[in-house]
Amino acid sequence: MDNQFEPLSQNEVVCVPANTFKLLNLSTTFKIVELLEAIKGCIESDALEAQLFEEGIDCEVLKFSSQNWQKGKVRITVEFCPHELESPLEENQL
Helix, strand or coil: CCCCCEECCCCCEEECCCCCCCCCCCCCEEEHHHHHHHHHHCCCCHHHHHHHHCCCEEEEECCCCCCCCEEEEECCCCEECCCCCCCHHHHHCC
16 A cells, blocks of 8 residues: 545545444445535534535644644545555455
8 A cells, every 4th residue: 555545525535444433324335425424413513514524624733744734624524545466356345
């Protein structure tokens, strides 16, 4: 795996092993939008949830590559990083 994460669109479908999301009440196969909605349901503030998943919320970040805090915004997205396949048989395994 080369850590090349790519953002997933809201209508793309993911399949995860059973019991991966015990608290979010999701099946093993779901659209990204369903995952985001389940996460939003765990947040109590409607205003915060809109900001956190859309335009972002104000924050400060201290990156490993920096010596100073940087002001900006943070938001939640879902990203995917494919494994390098060694054989065609591995395609169907989680």
